[in-house]
Amino acid sequence: EVQLVESGGGLVQPGGSLRLSCAASGFTVSSNYMSWVRQAPGKGLEWVSVIYSGGSTYYADSVKGRFTISRDNSKNTLYLQMNSLRAEDTAVYYCARDSIGSGSYYYWGQGTLVTVSS
Amino acid sequence: QSALTQPASVSGSPGQSITISCTGTSSDVGSYNLVSWYQQHPGKAPKLMIYEVSKRPSGVSNRFSGSKSGNTASLTISGLQAEDEADYYCCSYAGSSTYVVFGGGTKLTVL
Numbered sequence: 001e002v003q004l005v006e007s008g009g010g011l012v013q014p015g016g017s018l019r020l021s022c023a024a025s026g027f028t029v030s031s032n033y034m035s036w037v038r039q040a041p042g043k044g045l046e047w048v049s050v051i052y053s054g055g056s057t058y059y060a061d062s063v064k065g066r067f068t069i070s071r072d073n074s075k076n077t078l079y080l081q082m083n084s085l086r087a088e089d090t091a092v093y094y095c096a097r098d099s100i101g102s103g104s105y106y107y108w109g110q111g112t113l114v115t116v117s118s
Numbered sequence: 119q120s121a122l123t124q125p126a127s128v129s130g131s132p133g134q135s136i137t138i139s140c141t142g143t144s145s146d147v148g149s150y151n152l153v154s155w156y157q158q159h160p161g162k163a164p165k166l167m168i169y170e171v172s173k174r175p176s177g178v179s180n181r182f183s184g185s186k187s188g189n190t191a192s193l194t195i196s197g198l199q200a201e202d203e204a205d206y207y208c209c210s211y212a213g214s215s216t217y218v219v220f221g222g223g224t225k226l227t228v229l
Contacts, residue, residue, distance in 0.1 A: 035218075044207060044223040045158075045223070047217060050217045050218075058214070102152045103217065104152070106169075108165075111163060
């Protein structure tokens with residue numbers, strides 16, 4: 001059974017850092033296109049970042065230079081390192097699996113809430 | 119990376135059909151047959167309802183259908199049921215670096 005379980009969210013002050021994890025089971029993270037998608041409270045979905053099966057990484061303009069996506073193949077886990085956090089980064093962060101790089105996400109995690117506030 | 123344009127809300131009575139539009143540009147919706155639609159109930163993760171414009175994942179009711187014309191994609195829900203009440207988001211592939219762009223979301227109310 002495919003499962004994605006996010007962790008690492010919490011309350012952080014503006015300018016702070018946080019690392020989110022997404023532990024996968026039932027499939028191999030490195031063989032898929034894995035993304036982070038976020039949703040601010042009461043707002044819509046926003047794509048944040050993707051890591052291709054080949055290892056290439058891409059980011060939304062809103063997080064470029066501040067966030068880093070990575071994976072640990074030995075742990076079958078996806079990460080999102082978030083630095084220089086701002087209030088507008090407050091959101092539920094979901095990891096999602098796109099099997100063929102078409103931008104269609106069949107599998108999603110349950111989400112982890114990140115709150116940036118002093 | 120502008121969001122795709124969706125109506126903020128739509129409504130319909132049980133048994134009726136509704137259509138949600140999703141307007142993008144020639145750089146996203148118009149360039150690729152890679153539009154997907156997601157249903158999201160409050161407090162839940164999104165659920166894939168349509169992928170590659172008109173394909174349904176296993177387990178999704180055939181009451182849900184998708185189409186595309188030019189820069190605009192559409193989701194149609196026929197035979198509305200109370201459990202269809204949710205937020206719906208469209209999403210389009212937009213190239214290898216931009217990757218995907220989402221619509222702003224449409225709240226469906228079943229009257």
